[in-house]
Amino acid sequence: MAKYRHEVLAVVLRAADGEQARLKVLVRRREHEPFAGELALPSGPVEVDESMEDAVTRHLASQLGLAGLAHREQLETYSDPERDPFERTIATAYLGLVPSDAELSLVSEAVWVDVTDLPEMAFDHHLVIESALKRLRGKFSYTNIAFALAPAEFTMASLRGIYEAALGHEVDVTNLLRVLQRRGQIERVGTLAGSGARGGRPPSTWKFTSNEYQVTDPFAALGPGRRTTV
Amino acid sequence: MAKYRHEVLAVVLRAADGEQARLKVLVRRREHEPFAGELALPSGPVEVDESMEDAVTRHLASQLGLAGLAHREQLETYSDPERDPFERTIATAYLGLVPSDAELSLVSEAVWVDVTDLPEMAFDHHLVIESALKRLRGKFSYTNIAFALAPAEFTMASLRGIYEAALGHEVDVTNLLRVLQRRGQIERVGTLAGSGARGGRPPSTWKFTSNEYQVTDPFAALGPGRRTTV
DNA sequence: CCAAAAGTGTTGTCTTTACACCCATGG
DNA sequence: CCATGGGTGTAAAGACAACACTTTTGG
Incomplete structure (x- = not known):
């Protein structure tokens, strides 16, 4: 054949x-x-x-x-x-x-x-x-794909590291948190991780809300308005 | 084999x-x-x-x-x-x-x-x-791919039709024009097309600035700032 | 008390949508 | 002169980046 x-x-x-x-x-x-x-x-x-x-x-x-x-x-x-x-x-x-x-x-x-x-x-x-x-x-x-590289629970600092490694440039933790929260990708887990080696406030831990691949920020330019719910 | x-x-x-x-x-x-x-x-x-x-x-x-x-x-x-x-x-x-x-x-x-x-x-x-x-x-x-479906010269009304056919929903001509202009995808050709069947102002004709496939609006979330030119 | 790290508040810019309004033409 | 479509102006909403500021820990 x-x-x-x-x-x-x-x-x-x-x-x-x-x-x-x-x-x-x-x-x-x-x-x-x-x-x-x-x-x-x-x-x-x-x-x-x-x-x-x-x-x-x-x-x-x-x-x-x-x-x-x-x-x-x-x-x-x-x-x-x-x-x-x-x-x-x-x-x-x-x-x-x-x-x-x-x-x-x-x-x-x-x-x-x-x-x-x-x-x-x-x-x-x-x-x-x-x-x-x-x-x-x-x-x-534009997706939640980071869930597949991140551990089950993580601190924002470690997630930042994963984003930086994948994207190849620096990422602001502040904005990363807010972008992921706005999109509903992550949620806080109750517990606190230990402080870092040189002191500092202990971070809270987070997890992804879904372990299914999802497009959370679909391309919208010229889209049918999101305001007027059709 | x-x-x-x-x-x-x-x-x-x-x-x-x-x-x-x-x-x-x-x-x-x-x-x-x-x-x-x-x-x-x-x-x-x-x-x-x-x-x-x-x-x-x-x-x-x-x-x-x-x-x-x-x-x-x-x-x-x-x-x-x-x-x-x-x-x-x-x-x-x-x-x-x-x-x-x-x-x-x-x-x-x-x-x-x-x-x-x-x-x-x-x-x-x-x-x-x-x-x-x-x-x-x-x-x-997020790309200029419409050039491959549009004719060499077109009016915004006809380009709107192509966008609507491809996207499957209504598109506002006003906003389409401005989005494409901001991204530098289209430019005005001098000539005017004839008026429509029932009168109306004659539209000007436009063309795509490039007939090469280009990503004109790359995804930017969490990107390295565009303001600080690195 | 100080350094370090986490987290919050705030501001300015840019993009996009919605929509009001003006312009040019045919009949 | 009026209906018909082309085109411009503008305001409101949202997303994002940058950065100052507050909070909580270890030494």
Whole structure:
């Protein structure tokens, strides 16, 4: 039938906390040619009787021992005939997000790489990651997608770190709080976290009101008025 | 190698002018099983040595005699194993836009169908069209994509019709003009069009400042301030 | 008491909608 | 001169960024 392979590619992201939160992407070192020994995104073929979504889940589990993405969505499909020098391969990329408090038991080949300092990568995987980051950045602005990177409960300071890591620029905590409150994305949890290392007022903890992906700020320009309830 | 087909699907849209502009999608009647005799989106296989973009262009030209899309972009890739009852097929959908003043010489099998009143369609093509419309609606709000549906020169009234057809709701001409002017999307052409059938002041004509797809109103929430030029 | 961090109040700017009003033309 | 549509002016509402100010902790 077809004379080429169709595979899925996964761009799995995670926010590693620390002084300044960093966004990490999950890659593994290739064992076989082409590009043996180089870093590449997890990938694998789609079987005749499975959807691409099932294939992504299956390959992530079998290759890296990863289960339980908080969010998964399809990205572009890459079809340049030259993208795989070994055999013609069409690849559909997926974005996967892992909460920062998830307990993972990955195989030893798995490597988390900082997205701000990507190494050389096999195939066009560099492009794929860039594209995934661009998509993620957009969604941070008008959806509640941060729930899929944030832990179940968090302080505004740590959430700020996640936003900064994902967006790639500074974010004002004050305004972040108010934007998310206005959109109904977050709510206060009663408890207080401990004070920081150098003292200071203890922060309250927050959680996302929903763990379902939602567009909370749909594009409105030229929209039918929101004032006059139709 | 693979045990299934990979094809491209095209959702080609056009604004048919008239009293009220209508958005039309290009379909054709299938000759072969499955779904012989039913309406379906133009589609076809991807060859080993061509990209999917080339395949879309090729199939549109050979099947329907269509050339010269003003805009083309990739949509989702559909991989449900059950979506083609005959043989397993993965399909990548593309959105194509045709300006309303384009001269077309389509083959007789081609049919333009109003998107607000879609007939029964083969496979999951109904879903594909819905998804394409959703994407188009979003882009009308924050990009200059209307240039690809509008004629080279137009009056604000006729552009309003295109916006209403694409967005599916009423649009205030006054505000449309100002939004597009502020974003630098349109500019006035000197000439005046003739008055309408029942008299009235003759409208001036306008054109898009660019015929390249551009994001003119990127999402800004939580963005790095636009005031302080970094 | 002071530094540090959290959280609140306030202000100014920009975008968008709604709608009143003026302008130019055909009949 | 009046109906018909084109076009401009303007006000009100909302969203956002910036930043000063208050609160609560550790040392």
